[in-house]
Amino acid sequence: MSDVEIPSNFIQNRIDEELKTTKFTVHTRFPPEPNGHLHIGHAKSICLNFGIAAKYSGACNLRFDDTNPSKEETKYVKAIQEDVKWLGFDWEDRMFYASDYFDQLFEFAVQLIKKGKAYVDDLNPEQIREYRGTLSEPGKDSPYRNRTIEENLDLFEKMKAGEFVEGGKVLRAKIDMSSGNLNLRDPILYRILKATHHRTGDKWCIYPMYDFTHGQSDSIEKITHSLCTLEFEDHRPLYDWFLDELDIYHPKQIEFARLNLNYTILSKRKLLQLVEEGHVDDWNDPRMPTLSGMRQRGYPPEAIREFCERIGISKSNGTVDFALLEHCVRENLNLTATRVMAVLRPLKVVLVNYPEDQVEEMDAVNNPENPDAGTRKMPFSRVVYIEQDDFMEDPPKKFFRLAPGREVRLKHAYVIKCEEVVKNEAGEIVELRCTYDPQTRSGSTQDGRKVKGTLHWVSADHAFKAKVRLYNHLFTHENPADEKECPDLKSSLNPESLEIIEEALVEPSLGQAKSGERFQFLRLGYFCADSQSSSDSLVFNRTVTLRDTWAKIVKK
Numbered sequence: 001m002s003d004v005e006i007p008s009n010f011i012q013n014r015i016d017e018e019l020k021t022t023k024f025t026v027h028t029r030f031p032p033e034p035n036g037h038l039h040i041g042h043a044k045s046i047c048l049n050f051g052i053a054a055k056y057s058g059a060c061n062l063r064f065d066d067t068n069p070s071k072e073e074t075k076y077v078k079a080i081q082e083d084v085k086w087l088g089f090d091w092e093d094r095m096f097y098a099s100d101y102f103d104q105l106f107e108f109a110v111q112l113i114k115k116g117k118a119y120v121d122d123l124n125p126e127q128i129r130e131y132r133g134t135l136s137e138p139g140k141d142s143p144y145r146n147r148t149i150e151e152n153l154d155l156f157e158k159m160k161a162g163e164f165v166e167g168g169k170v171l172r173a174k175i176d177m178s179s180g181n182l183n184l185r186d187p188i189l190y191r192i193l194k195a196t197h198h199r200t201g202d203k204w205c206i207y208p209m210y211d212f213t214h215g216q217s218d219s220i221e222k223i224t225h226s227l228c229t230l231e232f233e234d235h236r237p238l239y240d241w242f243l244d245e246l247d248i249y250h251p252k253q254i255e256f257a258r259l260n261l262n263y264t265i266l267s268k269r270k271l272l273q274l275v276e277e278g279h280v281d282d283w284n285d286p287r288m289p290t291l292s293g294m295r296q297r298g299y300p301p302e303a304i305r306e307f308c309e310r311i312g313i314s315k316s317n318g319t320v321d322f323a324l325l326e327h328c329v330r331e332n333l334n335l336t337a338t339r340v341m342a343v344l345r346p347l348k349v350v351l352v353n354y355p356e357d358q359v360e361e362m363d364a365v366n367n368p369e370n371p372d373a374g375t376r377k378m379p380f381s382r383v384v385y386i387e388q389d390d391f392m393e394d395p396p397k398k399f400f401r402l403a404p405g406r407e408v409r410l411k412h413a414y415v416i417k418c419e420e421v422v423k424n425e426a427g428e429i430v431e432l433r434c435t436y437d438p439q440t441r442s443g444s445t446q447d448g449r450k451v452k453g454t455l456h457w458v459s460a461d462h463a464f465k466a467k468v469r470l471y472n473h474l475f476t477h478e479n480p481a482d483e484k485e486c487p488d489l490k491s492s493l494n495p496e497s498l499e500i501i502e503e504a505l506v507e508p509s510l511g512q513a514k515s516g517e518r519f520q521f522l523r524l525g526y527f528c529a530d531s532q533s534s535s536d537s538l539v540f541n542r543t544v545t546l547r548d549t550w551a552k553i554v555k556k
Contacts (some may be wrong), residue, residue, distance in 0.1 A: 009313035026058030062091035138178035215239035298528025299544030383460035466538035
């Protein structure tokens with residue numbers, strides 16, 4: 001997107017300084033692994049990489065880091081493409097895969113072997129970890145570290161040919177087993193993995209590690225700035241070592257703080273666990289922090305981009321309050337969502353003095369924040385439904401809704417007064433009998449009545465039934481990603497993260513709501529039509545409440 005605005009940050013400042021002395025075209029990339037759906041943390045990286053490229057009239061690649069066929073699937077590739085486009089960005093003709101470079105990466109490995117900078121190791125994974133040492137103790141050399149170049153070349157070819165079992169051998173860089181940086185203690189470059197790749201099939205049975213793929217892929221694509229999160233800062237010396245030893249083009253790596261949100265998990269491994277254990281329906285469950293989940297829930301992509309802009313780019317880790325994301329969503333929907341009326345828990349109201357066969361059409365404003373949104377007609381009749389919570393038989397002092405002998409206004413319609421309460425045999429309220437004042441029609445010049453309460457409603461003869469899903473935070477713990485505080489992921493799940501209302505009633509204009517269309521249900525919150533919603537079976541998902549109620553819930 002050429003119109004994306006990236007606020008000034010240390011990355012931008014660094015590029016500005018570089019451009020003062022050297023002329024170049026900024027070229028970035030977004031390199032997801034296709035082993036799951038993208039989440040809100042990826043949105044920050046997407047906005048940064050595509051935004052920086054756009055700001056400097058450069059280019060940004062979409063590159064799939066597909067070096068682990070045991071976890072990667074084509075369906076994730078498609079989902080990632082959909083998410084990036086939905087968020088508002090276009091890689092044009094610059095979509096690549098790490099697997100595009102498998103032949104070249106293999107030759108890079110051979111080049112390091114020939115320089116005496118890589119060797120085939122027979123140690124198993126447990127032994128490699130043991131030999132690696134600790135932060136306070138140096139590692140020790142593998143007994144296979146000093147194999148000859150000829151022997152290493154022969155063994156590496158045999159690894160490629162599939163002559164060894166998985167875990168039988170690995171190719172390692174020969175750097176420094178006593179380095180204070182554990183990443184430089186002879187890291188693994190290739191491992192044997194006899195799995196079918198989603199693109200290359202069974203051509204390969206050895207696959208490069210991410211650390212060996214990252215910098216070289218950037219180099220091949222002539223990326224000028226490799227923007228990574230802070231956990232890759234300690235890996236930068238290793239990437240530099242590879243590029244220097246191979247004597248190839250050297251991108252500049254810059255690290256920034258990743259996104260952390262409270263009441264949220266942004267680990268693909270744990271998100272996959274939630275899916276596989278059935279705690280959520282799938283990756284696109286509206287309770288998930290995935291972009292597909294947020295799309296299903298009704299989050300506008302513009303709100304997510306605004307959120308990413310507001311949190312900014314920094315060099316230090318921190319945690320962002322989820323309320324800021326919801327604020328950005330509300331802010332956007334307040335300006336764009338059509339106001340409609342829906343009753344989630346209906347209570348029947350009969351207007352005893354209203355003509356039985358009469359139906360009026362009331363003018364309703366579609367969005368008071370946007371006069372151009374116009375108005376619509378709402379049918380009004382003798383029997384309407386209001387929310388059960390909007391009536392109390394014995395109300396407290398500051399209850400300004402409907403009660404026996406009390407008046408309220410029906411939005412866009414009339415002032416009504418409760419005259420009688422009808423109960424069933426169990427003593428439950430099933431019907432209210434009220435009178436209406438025909439002189440108080442909304443918008444009428446004769447309407448001078450002042451009442452404190454205004455209620456939403458739907459006409460009984462014209463309303464559509466709908467299923468409504470009320471979503472809340474998936475976790476009750478503020479930091480569910482902390483394994484010390486939450487060693488059991490299941491124990492921190494919110495049992496009230498989803499409430500389903502099977503027979504809500506919505507105004508007739510919603511009968512033709514399109515999938516993904518967003519609305520404000522007056523007094524209830526912002527909702528969107530679910531992807532499975534149709535005129536025969538209406539389904540709406542609550543995107544966000546009108547106000548931040550979670551803080552009060554947690555305190556309570």
